[in-house]
Amino acid sequence: MAHRWTNDMTRADVTPKELWLNRRQIMAGTAGIGAAALAGRAAAQDALEPNPIEDITSYNNFYEFGTGKEDPSRNADEMVISPWSITVDGLCDNPGEYMLDDLLSGLTTEERIYRFRCVEAWSMVVPWNGVELADLLAKLGPKPEAKYVAFETAVQEENMPGVRRGVIPFPYVEGLRMDEAMHPLTLLATGIYGEPMPKQNGAPIRLVVPWKYGFKSIKSIVRISFVENEPPATWNIINPREYGFYSNVNPTHDHPRWSQATERRIGGGLFASRQDTLMWNGYDEVAPLYEGMDLDVNF
Ligand SMILES: Nc1nc2c(c(=O)[nH]1)N[C@H]1C(S)=C(S)[C@@H](COP(=O)(O)O)O[C@H]1N2
Numbered sequence: 001m002a003h004r005w006t007n008d009m010t011r012a013d014v015t016p017k018e019l020w021l022n023r024r025q026i027m028a029g030t031a032g033i034g035a036a037a038l039a040g041r042a043a044a045q046d047a048l049e050p051n052p053i054e055d056i057t058s059y060n061n062f063y064e065f066g067t068g069k070e071d072p073s074r075n076a077d078e079m080v081i082s083p084w085s086i087t088v089d090g091l092c093d094n095p096g097e098y099m100l101d102d103l104l105s106g107l108t109t110e111e112r113i114y115r116f117r118c119v120e121a122w123s124m125v126v127p128w129n130g131v132e133l134a135d136l137l138a139k140l141g142p143k144p145e146a147k148y149v150a151f152e153t154a155v156q157e158e159n160m161p162g163v164r165r166g167v168i169p170f171p172y173v174e175g176l177r178m179d180e181a182m183h184p185l186t187l188l189a190t191g192i193y194g195e196p197m198p199k200q201n202g203a204p205i206r207l208v209v210p211w212k213y214g215f216k217s218i219k220s221i222v223r224i225s226f227v228e229n230e231p232p233a234t235w236n237i238i239n240p241r242e243y244g245f246y247s248n249v250n251p252t253h254d255h256p257r258w259s260q261a262t263e264r265r266i267g268g269g270l271f272a273s274r275q276d277t278l279m280w281n282g283y284d285e286v287a288p289l290y291e292g293m294d295l296d297v298n299f
């Protein structure tokens with residue numbers, strides 16, 4: 001276990017399911033090109049190369065702790081994460097206030113290396129561990145009328161300088177359509193590199209939706225609600241013209257103020273250069289969820 005997440009991890013070190021997921025990512029990103037061309041293609045080359053933990057924990061967005069990329073690593077230490085309870089409410093069979101451990105008991109822990117793409121056009125590769133959101137939702141028993149799942153972040157005013165300054169409206173809220181929430185790629189992550197989730201990354205539990213821009217991946221979750229109608233989402237409330245509810249990674253739909261065609265991979269080294277952004281962030285298997293939708297309207 002100690003060596004599982006070293007940076008020179010080989011294919012032999014990853015679980016079969018993960019290997020399968022990552023192989024599909026690579027194939028999705030390189031359809032139709034040969035081995036030689038593949039070697040020259042950064043997006044495919046780095047698909048399995050996670051960023052070092054130092055990158056992942058020092059360049060963050062977590063506005064509860066300030067708007068600067070270094071504010072979360074500087075300020076998140078004050079957040080109290082134990083005990084942690086989550087309120088489950090709305091259209092489900094098992095609402096209630098649960099201690100985090102009880103909520104997760106019996107669920108299988110997964111290890112997944114995912115590309116992570118921020119709407120600001122930077123990206124990383126992060127080795128998450130956590131549970132499939134689908135497994136938890138199944139345990140909570142969604143009623144047929146539940147069409148969406150809504151999430152809410154903790155507000156600890158005394159421990160969160162960004163909340164005290166009111167840099168954006170809090171609590172931070174997000175939501176997914178039920179089929180997005182049930183997709184096997186969608187994780188509730190409880191750690192990185194096999195260690196408990198660092199506070200600046202959303203301890204003790206945060207969402208990870210790898211085909212959507214980073215802001216959909218809400219941190220430090222204290223409420224999960226099953227609802228009938230599209231729930232509010234923080235960036236969509238702040239600026240609906242720039243941030244839609246779906247927020248699927250889409251290189252052909254530019255943000256009004258900048259291009260989404262390329263991205264800058266955070267971190268030094270060989271792959272730090274700009275690279276093409278892939279449709280669905282490379283996770284083509286989600287395309288059927290949006291069949292028949294106009295992605296320039298439902299952006
Ligand atoms: N509660 C909360 N969740 C949040 C944010 C935030 O400000 N508050 N920022 C989002 C944005 S914009 C991004 S890019 C990711 C960053 O996750 P990371 O710091 O783990 O890279 O968290 C998302 N989740």
Ligand SMILES: [Mo]
Pocket residue numbers: 061118119120213214215
């Ligand atoms: Mo972001």
